[in-house]
Amino acid sequence: MQEITGLFKIAEILRAILGRFLSDPQLVDICMSLINIGSIFTIISLTAVVLVYAERKVSAFMQRRSGPNRVGPGGTLQTVADMVKLMAKEDIMPAGADKWMWMLAPILLFIPAAAVFVVFPFDNKAIFADLNIGVFYFIAMSSQSVLPFLMAGWASNNKYSLVGGMRTVAQMLSYEVPMVLSILGIVMLAGSMRMSTIVAAQQHTWFILLQPIAFVVYVITATAEINRAPFDLVEGESEIVAGPFTEYTGMRWALFFLAEYANLLAVSVIATTLFLGGWNGPWLPGWVWFFLKVGGMVFLFMWFRWTFPRLRIDQLMSFGWKVLLPLALLNIIVTGIGMYIYEFFS
Amino acid sequence: MLKTETFTLNMGPQHPSTHGVLQVVLELDGETVVQAIPNMGYLHRGIEKLAESRTYAQFIPYTDRLDYVSSMGNNLGYCQTVEKMMDIKVPERAEYLRIIMTELNRIASHLIFMGSLAIDLGASTGMMFGFRSRERILDLFDMVCGARQTYTYIRFGGVSADIPSEFIPALERFLTDFPAMLDEYHRLLTGNEILYHRLKNTGVISAQRAVEIGLTGPALRASGVDYDIRKVEPYGIYDRFDFSVPLGQVGDCWDRYTIRMEEMKQSAGIVAQALSQMPEGTVMASVPKVVKPPAGEVYHSIENPRGELGYYIVSNGGTNPYRLHVRRPSFINLQVLNEACQGLLIGDVVAILATLDSLMGEVDC
Amino acid sequence: MVGKGLLEGMRVTLKAFFSKKETLQYPEIKLTMPERFRGGELELDNQKCIACGLCARACPNHVIELTTGTDEQKKRHLTSYIYHSGLCLYCNYCIEACPTNAICWDKNYENARFFKDELDVDCLAIAKQKSATIVDAAPADQPNAEQEDALNKEGER
Numbered sequence: 001m002q003e004i005t006g007l008f009k010i011a012e013i014l015r016a017i018l019g020r021f022l023s024d025p026q027l028v029d030i031c032m033s034l035i036n037i038g039s040i041f042t043i044i045s046l047t048a049v050v051l052v053y054a055e056r057k058v059s060a061f062m063q064r065r066s067g068p069n070r071v072g073p074g075g076t077l078q079t080v081a082d083m084v085k086l087m088a089k090e091d092i093m094p095a096g097a098d099k100w101m102w103m104l105a106p107i108l109l110f111i112p113a114a115a116v117f118v119v120f121p122f123d124n125k126a127i128f129a130d131l132n133i134g135v136f137y138f139i140a141m142s143s144q145s146v147l148p149f150l151m152a153g154w155a156s157n158n159k160y161s162l163v164g165g166m167r168t169v170a171q172m173l174s175y176e177v178p179m180v181l182s183i184l185g186i187v188m189l190a191g192s193m194r195m196s197t198i199v200a201a202q203q204h205t206w207f208i209l210l211q212p213i214a215f216v217v218y219v220i221t222a223t224a225e226i227n228r229a230p231f232d233l234v235e236g237e238s239e240i241v242a243g244p245f246t247e248y249t250g251m252r253w254a255l256f257f258l259a260e261y262a263n264l265l266a267v268s269v270i271a272t273t274l275f276l277g278g279w280n281g282p283w284l285p286g287w288v289w290f291f292l293k294v295g296g297m298v299f300l301f302m303w304f305r306w307t308f309p310r311l312r313i314d315q316l317m318s319f320g321w322k323v324l325l326p327l328a329l330l331n332i333i334v335t336g337i338g339m340y341i342y343e344f345f346s
Numbered sequence: 347m348l349k350t351e352t353f354t355l356n357m358g359p360q361h362p363s364t365h366g367v368l369q370v371v372l373e374l375d376g377e378t379v380v381q382a383i384p385n386m387g388y389l390h391r392g393i394e395k396l397a398e399s400r401t402y403a404q405f406i407p408y409t410d411r412l413d414y415v416s417s418m419g420n421n422l423g424y425c426q427t428v429e430k431m432m433d434i435k436v437p438e439r440a441e442y443l444r445i446i447m448t449e450l451n452r453i454a455s456h457l458i459f460m461g462s463l464a465i466d467l468g469a470s471t472g473m474m475f476g477f478r479s480r481e482r483i484l485d486l487f488d489m490v491c492g493a494r495q496t497y498t499y500i501r502f503g504g505v506s507a508d509i510p511s512e513f514i515p516a517l518e519r520f521l522t523d524f525p526a527m528l529d530e531y532h533r534l535l536t537g538n539e540i541l542y543h544r545l546k547n548t549g550v551i552s553a554q555r556a557v558e559i560g561l562t563g564p565a566l567r568a569s570g571v572d573y574d575i576r577k578v579e580p581y582g583i584y585d586r587f588d589f590s591v592p593l594g595q596v597g598d599c600w601d602r603y604t605i606r607m608e609e610m611k612q613s614a615g616i617v618a619q620a621l622s623q624m625p626e627g628t629v630m631a632s633v634p635k636v637v638k639p640p641a642g643e644v645y646h647s648i649e650n651p652r653g654e655l656g657y658y659i660v661s662n663g664g665t666n667p668y669r670l671h672v673r674r675p676s677f678i679n680l681q682v683l684n685e686a687c688q689g690l691l692i693g694d695v696v697a698i699l700a701t702l703d704s705l706m707g708e709v710d711c
Numbered sequence: 712m713v714g715k716g717l718l719e720g721m722r723v724t725l726k727a728f729f730s731k732k733e734t735l736q737y738p739e740i741k742l743t744m745p746e747r748f749r750g751g752e753l754e755l756d757n758q759k760c761i762a763c764g765l766c767a768r769a770c771p772n773h774v775i776e777l778t779t780g781t782d783e784q785k786k787r788h789l790t791s792y793i794y795h796s797g798l799c800l801y802c803n804y805c806i807e808a809c810p811t812n813a814i815c816w817d818k819n820y821e822n823a824r825f826f827k828d829e830l831d832v833d834c835l836a837i838a839k840q841k842s843a844t845i846v847d848a849a850p851a852d853q854p855n856a857e858q859e860d861a862l863n864k865e866g867e868r
């Protein structure tokens with residue numbers, strides 16, 4: 001067993017403190033679970049606030065503006081102010097909307113976005129549930145987000161929303177496939193779907209060096225998965241106003257927004273875990289490395305968004321099926337052959 | 347039996363990318379456009395009718411409000427028309443100033459085109475860059491005439507005021523910086539593969555169709571028709587300058603885009619030439635206090651950034667125009683929208699609208 | 712190579728990311744308007760105004776509404792001068808028409824008002840108030856040569 005460090009140490013200390021007050025070890029476990037869940041939600045909402053601020057700053061800087069700079073030092077509280085504003089907004093439901101579906105959609109979208117955080121290894125051992133099918137769980141959960149989009153699009157009783165909803169389904173389904181295939185290469189190399197094993201396997205070489213094509217495919221498909229430019233057709237504001245979100249106001253809209261940024265964080269975390277060696281890194285503690293790498297990935301996604309124009313729906317589909325999918329398949333074949341040769345010689 | 351049917355989507359008049367208040371009634375089969383009918387008139391102010399109750403000179407400020415991103419051209423067209431009626435000779439220096447201003451305005455207008463195309467295709471940074479550079483030109487105009495958008499600078503017989511002393515250095519600074527700016531846009535947008543694939547072969551308008559409909563300006567030249575009024579019937583002193591008219595081959599969005607980018611370069615060249623040739627002198631001919639053109643009618647057109655801007659004035663010898671009609675290139679160019687969009691996708695409608703570059707202030711006169 | 716243009720674009724935005732920002736922190740820092748800036752509201756100098764009404768005549772949009780009266784010495788003077796800024800085209804015609812340079816722009820570009828009737832400015836009242844507070848106000852701008860001639864002629868008459 002490795003030495004106990006970082007976040008896990010904090011958890012151990014917490015556990016010890018709790019142990020003093022609670023006699024039953026089972027109660028301690030339940031308390032720890034609650035704390036973990038609480039911290040995951042805190043991380044999600046905190047990062048959403050931070051990411052929105054970061055996005056605005058990055059976009060501003062790339063356009064040579066200075067971005068939010070009024071509320072709080074350097075504008076850091078701008079998102080908080082916006083949240084307050086959104087909460088105070090009137091909740092308007094379109095006439096003729098499918099009431100329950102319409103109300104459920106943002107909540108349902110948020111659930112998978114939050115649920116994927118369960119398997120993220122923030123640091124050595126700092127993982128809520130180290131499932132042996134961690135990667136699979138992530139894929140399964142994140143593909144759930146198709147449905148709420150479609151629900152929102154259908155239930156809003158608005159043609160823009162409907163077109164947006166339909167686009168989501170087409171886009172997410174067709175980008176799911178190459179994404180899964182690109183991750184498959186990693187799973188083959190690591191020989192496991194357990195997140196901690198995958199990270200541990202990258203102690204010496206990051207998988208981005210062994211699987212550069214998979215990384216490129218993953219980054220592209222991930223951008224499409226989370227509907228960000230240049231794949232933001234779902235909400236492409238110059239075409240279909242705001243897609244499925246068109247009819248949402250106030251807090252409901254904010255939930256979509258929150259989920260969007262939670263998803264951005266999620267794919268960055270997965271990229272870090274699978275390709276960039278997770279918490280591995282010299283000198284600094286693991287979680288610092290982890291967040292640095294995640295930050296780098298988030299910046300990359302933002303950089304894409306503020307540079308590229310949007311693709312057209314047919315180009316998007318043919319790019320997914322005709323370029324990315326064969327590329328991902330090829331990558332798997334090459335990986336397989338490579339592994340075989342490697343084993344043959346050693 | 348599964349049955350499919352088309353549905354109608356009202357794009358606009360409140361829509362992020364219809365550049366003002368245009369409504370496009372889209373008939374869609376899924377995402378494919380069956381019909382795209384532009385529905386105009388949301389910005390109608392009755393400017394042509396207003397002219398009949400204004401004196402000739404009083405109408406100049408209203409021309410600013412037609413194509414409000416190239417007001418210098420509007421002023422110029424109107425003033426030259428009245429000058430043509432009254433046989434007014436414009437002093438040399440004023441002619442040069444007019445050229446400098448209208449060509450700068452062409453650059454400003456094309457920068458807006460580039461920016462709005464970029465944001466319609468989802469690249470908002472391109473828009474910010476375009477608008478940022480346009481500010482430099484607006485600063486120059488502000489210096490000369492005190493307004494950034496509605497200039498009323500060009501008047502009958504010349505221009506309203508001579509340039510201030512700080513203008514020429516500022517303009518020279520702009521001209522030296524401009525190639526680098528243009529290069530930046532080319533690297534950000536023109537070289538971008540996504541942009542290329544979005545624009546290439548979408549919204550093709552054949553040369554024959556373009557002529558039949560009466561397209562003018564970059565939209566026509568993109569189809570390969572060599573028609574630029576600055577060359578065909580040089581008005582003012584355009585025959586003194588050395589510039590080329592870029593032409594497209596296919597008539598698709600890409601050609602319309604690249605042509606405008608090239609035109610900006612040519613315009614900058616014209617400004618530089620005009621600046622070096624400009625003589626000293628007065629900027630205003632002596633014009634009667636009350637402008638009363640002789641009875642009759644006259645048509646005069648100039649090459650505005652969006653195409654052939656023509657003024658047709660009927661005078662009955664009074665102080666007000668008897669009838670005034672403006673041939674608005676935006677209005678006529680927009681008529682091709684339906685044909686260009688058929689069979690394409692929603693995303694293409696946006697690209698075609700942006701590359702036709704119709705400005706609602708001019709469409710709805 | 713496919714993707715070269717994309718990378719080039721990313722280079723442009725990255726460069727912008729690290730370069731100087733162009734934003735002006737507006738309420739704290741304000742642009743100085745150029746000499747010829749046309750904007751804000753009309754500022755009337757009732758001492759200079761000869762109540763000729765040329766400004767109102769030149770205006771294309773009937774923005775200026777003025778009434779005149781004659782005093783004991785049979786001299787015409789203004790009795791009211793209303794500027795409807797909501798109708799103004801900012802074309803400068805009124806100022807160019809004025810023979811005595813009695814009107815100019817106040818160059819204040821923060822023209823938002825809460826109510827529509829606040830857009831109608833009673834320039835004469837403002838001018839009177841001003842001259843009451845500043846008794847020996849120096850003339851703000853000199854009439855130009857041509858207009859000076861006109862003035863002299865006016866005086867000779």
Ligand code: SF4
Binds near residue numbers: 804805
């Ligand atoms: S600027 Fe033009 S519109 Fe405004 S008051 Fe003067 S003349 Fe009238």
Ligand code: SF4
Binds near residue numbers: 761
């Ligand atoms: S034109 Fe000048 S002098 Fe005549 S009324 Fe108007 S402000 Fe007064």
